[in-house]
Amino acid sequence: DAVQNAASLNRYPDGASSELREKLGEINNLNPEQIICGAGSDEILELIAYAYCGEGDEVIYTQHGFLVYPIAAMSAGAKPIAVAEKNLTADVDTILAAVNERTRIVMLANPNNPTGTYISGAELKRLRADLREDILLVIDNAYAECVTADDYDMGYDLADAAPNTIITRTFSKMYGIPALRVGWGYAAPEIIDILNRIRPPFNLTTLGQVGACAALDDVEFMQKSVAHNTKWREWLSAELRGLGCEVPPSQGNFVLAKFADANAVFEKLRANDIIVREMGGYGLPEYLRISIGLEADMKKLVALLGE
Ligand SMILES: Cc1ncc(COP(=O)(O)O)c(C=O)c1O
Known part of the structure; x- marks a missing residue:
């Protein structure tokens, strides 16, 4: 309905994503002036890298952190530094x-x-407190709604406390509209101003803005999605552990x-029309990442693994 109602496709979008920022501000109790919208949170991460690091600088992220961090750092000419995790979890002391x-930015997905x-x-508070003040801390809350x-x-207080912390969020995960490419960031006005200077003027489409506003209004969808995700995430984790898998x-x-043989499991699932994610690129070749799907999919997957 939102897409049908989106008028004026013959005109350029609102370059400031004003309505969306207003709505985000209202719902999250944040100042809309301190919000920047991006074509996915990926774009916000890229803008951050372009604005805050370059040749000779280092960007810290964790060993199995989201791969857009090193890509963004390298595209800005900086060197990504992967630091060890403990039990597949970010470790503040190691960071x-x-x-x-040379460190300019620390990028952390929470959850990762x-x-x-x-x-x-x-x-998170300890990390910010013990990090040098001139280092930008990026707290990527892409999965916040699932927590x-x-x-x-989420760290909004840290972003409010000083112009050296930025929070990112996205409509691509629990809001369920990755195709519309809408993400956003929240930080002190100084940071938002800098990012806006290098942001492409029409970075969000009209459909993206309208779709994201509609998604924010659909509170029931979010509640149902979160309940479903929580239930089947816990169920799947328990079943997999029951089958002898290590599951963080x-x-x-x-x-x-x-x-024991992630590749064989991947192939078997694929032969049965279930596509999971291989993890070699993340340095975790013995692992597979399995998205929470419909009840029938989850049960089918566990049945196949149990054979
Ligand atoms: C941790 C994390 N951050 C950011 C993103 C980027 O999402 P998007 O650009 O769709 O907002 C993803 C997507 O996979 C992610 O996993």
């Missing part, structure tokens, strides 16, 4: 130990894709599972 005079693991609000852990915090606790809309 801090990797900081040197593909591990599904997260660090608590207290740990059920009580001690999770996931706060995302997927689980990561370790198999």
Whole structure:
């Protein structure tokens, strides 16, 4: 309906994504002036890299962190530095130990894709407190809506406290509209101003803006999606562990599972029309990432693995 109602496709979109920013501000209790929208949060991450690092600089991310971080760093001419995780989870002390005079940015997905693991609000606060003030901390909350852990915090307070922290979020995961390419960032006005200077003037389409506003209005869809995701994430994790797989606790809309022969499992599932994600590119060749799907899909997958 939203797409049908989106008028004026013969005109350029609103370059400031004003209505969407207003709505995001209202719903999240944030100042819309401190919000920037992007063609997916990927674009926000790229803008951050272009604006805040270059030749001779380093960008820290964690060992199995989202791969757009090193790509964004390298496209800006900087060197990505992957730091070790503990139990497939970001470790604040290891991140801090990797900081040197060349460090410009730390990029952290919380929870992370593909591990599904997260660090608590207290740990996030400690990371910001112990990180040099002139280093930009990027807290990528792409999976925030899926999180059920009580001690999770998106970090808005940290972004409010100083112009050295930016929060990113997306409509691509639990809002279910990755094809429309809508993401956003929240930071101090100084940071938003810098990012707006290099942002392409019409980076979001009209359909993206209208679709995202409609998605924000559909509260029931989100509630149903979160309930479904939580139920089947926990069910799938337990079943996989029952089958002998190592499964890190996931706060995302997927689980990561370790198999004796991940390749054979991948092929078997594919032969049965279930596509999971191979993890070699993330340095986790023994693992597969499995998205939470419909009940029938989850049961079919577990039945196939149990054979
Ligand atoms: C951790 C994380 N951040 C950001 C993104 C980018 O999503 P989008 O550009 O669709 O907003 C993804 C997508 O896979 C992700 O997993």
